[in-house]
Amino acid sequence: MNDHSLLSNPGRGKTLAKRKGQKYDQIIDAAVKVIAQNGYHHSQVSKIAKEAGVADGTIYLYFKNKEDILVSLFEEKMGKFIQKIEEELAGESSIEAKLLILITMHLMQLQKDHSLAIVTQLELRQSNIELRNRINEVLKGYLKLIDTIILLGIEKGVFKEDLDVRITRQMIFGTIDEVVTDWVMKEHKYDLVQLCEPVHTMLLNAMRRS
Amino acid sequence: MNDHSLLSNPGRGKTLAKRKGQKYDQIIDAAVKVIAQNGYHHSQVSKIAKEAGVADGTIYLYFKNKEDILVSLFEEKMGKFIQKIEEELAGESSIEAKLLILITMHLMQLQKDHSLAIVTQLELRQSNIELRNRINEVLKGYLKLIDTIILLGIEKGVFKEDLDVRITRQMIFGTIDEVVTDWVMKEHKYDLVQLCEPVHTMLLNAMRRS
Amino acid sequence: MNDHSLLSNPGRGKTLAKRKGQKYDQIIDAAVKVIAQNGYHHSQVSKIAKEAGVADGTIYLYFKNKEDILVSLFEEKMGKFIQKIEEELAGESSIEAKLLILITMHLMQLQKDHSLAIVTQLELRQSNIELRNRINEVLKGYLKLIDTIILLGIEKGVFKEDLDVRITRQMIFGTIDEVVTDWVMKEHKYDLVQLCEPVHTMLLNAMRRS
Amino acid sequence: MNDHSLLSNPGRGKTLAKRKGQKYDQIIDAAVKVIAQNGYHHSQVSKIAKEAGVADGTIYLYFKNKEDILVSLFEEKMGKFIQKIEEELAGESSIEAKLLILITMHLMQLQKDHSLAIVTQLELRQSNIELRNRINEVLKGYLKLIDTIILLGIEKGVFKEDLDVRITRQMIFGTIDEVVTDWVMKEHKYDLVQLCEPVHTMLLNAMRRS
């Protein structure tokens, strides 16, 4: 995740400013805040610029276009997200524990940042197909992480050996994602993290060698 | 579902034509086709009207506005969808079989109608929050169906008695939904219905009394 | 006023129903009510038809188009208006009394019918120039009535002999019209008819031989 | 009037560009010309923009919406109008002369700008009630000017002491307004300013202490 160089845009006419500097981060954070507050369709570039404390035109020194803000936002946040999970997973060898860590980290990070949760679960999905494909590209890193756990579980004999990896991954991701989305739509009324344990148990049951 | 007499809509300033008749259905079907083909944001009312073989203005005799086409589309299709599943479920008493029927019907109906699958899995989710809330309202009927199966399974001693119904429902729906979405994004390259069995098995394992 | 045959439309392709019958009057009265209530720009043909208790299409059996309803309305009401004033004027020979009758009848008739007052003073003036020209055509009958009084007053030596008839007529009409418009815009809060006397006095002063 | 600092408009969601600068005036002037030429209902924003030599969207940097162009137009022109009259009135102490100045300025300014005359006498009155209320708000300044003259005339013993100020004001304004409207509807065929004297005389006669 840390060096899939989609960061530069080779072959395009214009060169963007180095994706560094405080302005870049300011704009990303402003975007999350504005989109969470106003919804995707009411988040004009000018509103994000204002929130970030820069001029409208400045946005275009750091991002190719509006869509690029969204993808970058997702890349940036998801990158850190995956990285943290990877770090935590590395320190644990038990398959069951690894799965619990994955679930817990996923729920925890989104519970910690309500704005980000709204953006990832609801607003970002309102984007067009093309953008969604690019987002899926970023998501792949996370899905690979899940695959790794599944494969390791099978290899270690913890999970059934005839598990279909794709379906299993879809079950794990689909379940967690639905749990989070419901929590967001219910306006974060209940504690999300305490759902880790039952979700973990059910998923394990679904996969465990009987 | 076949005679919910919404023929008049008292309380609104304008009265819509009867929500029946061939034009109504023509427009709904045209909308599914056009949206699946062009994407939500490139599906102008005029395009839908043309595809339906009616004048632009005629749309507004049957639907309050563009958004209303979407909600109606979902209500109409989802209504039939739920009805069919209910009918099939009624003829079967085994819990395991009921769950298989639910999964199979879900996957089958969407595999049968690629356009509808694209619309429900991708395009309809691009709508704004308000519209999504109305869609969720319709979805509730389906989720209740799932709940019924879960509760019955617990009652019959087939499922664990300490299952959290909400989380279980989110697992079932989240898994199936993710399976379908992935299939749509992979452009229907593989057979969806043959995934019924493994999905069924995994979900059963997750819930079954050990 | 009673036989200026603008009633038929010679040379046009379609023949309108005879401008008689209760439907014709129903539509005119419905138009006055609807326009007074909703304003000119929110008075759709369908709304007028509904208020009149006829189908939209029926309107077009009695009127050439929407504009024709308005002109007819004005012709109809103004015709009766002028006729009544003429009748009253005939029974009085004094110039001063004639002027008082004119003013009084004008104010009285509009005070009696608030809806009509709103339509003539405010709503009908929102129409386009072409329509306004046709309305002015109808108004000419009234203005001629005023001219008659002025000329008679000069002839009889009651008014100054060097009065400019056009300007004098504009003063009389402009004053009364402004008085009524103000009363309508103040939402008929005060009694209109009691203004007859002071208006009469001032107008007489303006014209009277010193 | 030349420095009413409406530069910001706090409280609105969007901030309009400064209501100054050449573009603002260009648009106002273009609007007068286009509306006088084509009539209110055929004066699309795009037509005004073209005449002003700016892009359609630029209009909305200076005006809230189309209606706002009209109100601003009236405010702007009427503001200067009143200001000029006030200046002229200040240099004259005789009541009779003051009244003559008012009438003369009124007729002169409209005779000088045929387009503006068409817009104020005909087109601006086609607007809806809400807009007309805003226009009346502006008009109040002018009516107060008239009131001042009336009150001063009474005080000085030039006018009758029992004059009803409201009716007198309505007579003065109604007369002048009708004179101008007639002139506009007759397509400026005759000289308007030469009517000052007879109008002045008649109005004086109506008010003067006998």
Add this chain to the structure above:
DNA sequence: CATGAATGAGACTTCATTCAT
């Protein structure tokens, strides 16, 4: 690097009028 005024394409919806019944 930064600004922000200016651009202009693009679409939803209304409503007067028609015409087959």
Add this chain to the structure above:
DNA sequence: TATGAATGAAGTCTCATTCAT
């Protein structure tokens, strides 16, 4: 005569992006 479902033209406004300063 009467109906009312169907028509389709037409216009306001938004907002991502640019570029002169």
